[in-house]
Amino acid sequence: MIEISDVGKRFVLHNQGGVVLPVMAGASLHVGRGECVALTGASGAGKSTLMRMIWGNYRCDEGSIRVAGLELCGAQARDVLALRRGTLGYVSQFLRVIPRVPALQIVAEPLLAQGIEEDAALMRARDLLARLNIPQRLWSISPTTFSGGEQQRVNIARGFIQDWPVMLLDEPTASLDAANRAVVLDLILEAKARGAAILGIFHDTGARDAVCDREVDMGAFLPGRAAA
Amino acid sequence: MTPLLQVEGVSKHYGAHLGCGDVTFTLWPGEVMGIVGESGSGKSTLLNCMAGHLAPDAGRVVFDTRMHGPRDTVTMTEAERRWLARTDWAFVHQNPRDGLRMNVSAGGNVGERLMAVGARHYGDIRAQAQDWLGRVEIDAGRMDERPRAFSGGMQQRLQIARNLVTGPRLVFMDEPTGGLDVSVQARLLDLLRGLVRKLGLSAVIVTHDLAVVRLLADRVMVMKDGRVVEQGLTDQVLDDPQHAYTQLLVSSVLQV
Numbered sequence: 001m002i003e004i005s006d007v008g009k010r011f012v013l014h015n016q017g018g019v020v021l022p023v024m025a026g027a028s029l030h031v032g033r034g035e036c037v038a039l040t041g042a043s044g045a046g047k048s049t050l051m052r053m054i055w056g057n058y059r060c061d062e063g064s065i066r067v068a069g070l071e072l073c074g075a076q077a078r079d080v081l082a083l084r085r086g087t088l089g090y091v092s093q094f095l096r097v098i099p100r101v102p103a104l105q106i107v108a109e110p111l112l113a114q115g116i117e118e119d120a121a122l123m124r125a126r127d128l129l130a131r132l133n134i135p136q137r138l139w140s141i142s143p144t145t146f147s148g149g150e151q152q153r154v155n156i157a158r159g160f161i162q163d164w165p166v167m168l169l170d171e172p173t174a175s176l177d178a179a180n181r182a183v184v185l186d187l188i189l190e191a192k193a194r195g196a197a198i199l200g201i202f203h204d205t206g207a208r209d210a211v212c213d214r215e216v217d218m219g220a221f222l223p224g225r226a227a228a
Numbered sequence: 229m230t231p232l233l234q235v236e237g238v239s240k241h242y243g244a245h246l247g248c249g250d251v252t253f254t255l256w257p258g259e260v261m262g263i264v265g266e267s268g269s270g271k272s273t274l275l276n277c278m279a280g281h282l283a284p285d286a287g288r289v290v291f292d293t294r295m296h297g298p299r300d301t302v303t304m305t306e307a308e309r310r311w312l313a314r315t316d317w318a319f320v321h322q323n324p325r326d327g328l329r330m331n332v333s334a335g336g337n338v339g340e341r342l343m344a345v346g347a348r349h350y351g352d353i354r355a356q357a358q359d360w361l362g363r364v365e366i367d368a369g370r371m372d373e374r375p376r377a378f379s380g381g382m383q384q385r386l387q388i389a390r391n392l393v394t395g396p397r398l399v400f401m402d403e404p405t406g407g408l409d410v411s412v413q414a415r416l417l418d419l420l421r422g423l424v425r426k427l428g429l430s431a432v433i434v435t436h437d438l439a440v441v442r443l444l445a446d447r448v449m450v451m452k453d454g455r456v457v458e459q460g461l462t463d464q465v466l467d468d469p470q471h472a473y474t475q476l477l478v479s480s481v482l483q484v
């Protein structure tokens with residue numbers, strides 16, 4: 001479902017003397033249905049960069065990234081938007097929301113955007129929030145004031161509310177206690193069982209071992225290490 | 229699917245000075261396009277050319293009309309353009325005073341637009357006006373007050389109700405959250421986002437506020453000195469800007 005071949009990336013900093021920073025070269029991997037693959041490597045190895053290139057908020061400069069058949073390098077904005085609406089889910093590390101929108105609404109939003117009826121969407125959102133141990137009294141409050149772990153769980157609920165065929169997970173178990181970590185791992189295993197292709201970053205090796213089938217070391221795709 | 233709006237090579241000069249030059253883009257149904265850039269970059273000129281308030285010197289603005297399919301709004305008659313402006317388009321001004329009639333009651337402001345497209349039954353008009361005031365969170369009890377008795381945020385919401393009551397398909401917005409304080413802005417953004425989704429609206433939003441663009445727009449166009457320097461997916465342009473000017477804009481935002 002995710003096919004990546006020979007992907008390279010560089011940043012050009014126009015306002016800092018036009019410095020060119022090559023950050024990735026020749027990255028290749030694939031993730032099939034029902035498979036969970038972990039990206040590993042030291043900080044700065046390009047794990048998050050690759051995730052963002054697949055999500056589409058980083059541009060792909062060279063090579064090919066195909067998600068569910070769509071080539072993302074040079075894709076039209078509306079094709080990427082359609083992919084995000086129906087196929088590709090992303091649990092980022094941080095929650096970015098409009099300040100006064102209640103948690104329940106935020107979690108339900110991906111379903112509402114798909115045109116699913118509000119009652120059904122909210123019901124599913126309630127189930128997930130309850131499963132992730134977010135106290136009911138917080139559901140009608142905006143998560144901007146929540147603790148880090150609570151925000152992370154709202155983010156996860158939002159990420160898992162839809163049965164995405166392809167999912168990107170950026171540190172889904174960071175800042176969670178043992179009980180909630182177990183719930184998240186269960187959610188990941190359930191997604192795998194229904195056939196989702198998952199690519200993730202897990203610094204928590206226990207979590208990685210519990211859900212991932214393979215690892216890909218991003219350090220192998222650093223461009224010409226001698227130059228650095 | 230047919231694009232709702234196709235802008236092709238639109239240019240506008242003010243004497244020798246370039247307002248906007250050679251702008252081309254396509255807006256699809258249900259899409260929200262943001263236009264960002266500093267004051268004087270030509271974003272409002274472009275918006276006004278698209279909405280028929282200004283005649284461009286060159287280029288075409290093709291709108292997919294309900295009756296006759298895609299038509300160039302630059303070359304159609306003034307009467308046709310006005311009819312589109314009343315039925316299919318909406319224009320939300322930065323200053324609500326430019327989009328409201330300050331001497332007419334809140335309900336009247338909303339009802340007037342319905343009457344402009346042929347509604348005549350007083351009870352229906354009043355009921356619809358009331359429904360829309362509710363949707364933009366204005367208490368029904370204030371329907372008969374004049375907008376000058378409202379706060380800035382309420383005036384802006386009233387302007388939105390007045391614009392959307394006739395079920396337009398394309399909304400032009402010029403700095404819709406411009407003069408409002410931050411908490412009111414958030415409320416308005418939430419409202420706009422909900423309306424866009426529920427009604428399947430397309431919108432073009434001019435703003436200098438990158439946070440507004442990130443929350444509302446699917447795609448964004450960055451303008452400088454009348455030219456589009458970069459356009460694409462909103463989060464791609466903001467997270468991985470390619471052009472020097474966009475990089476400067478993004479890195480100039482103050483973190484809170």
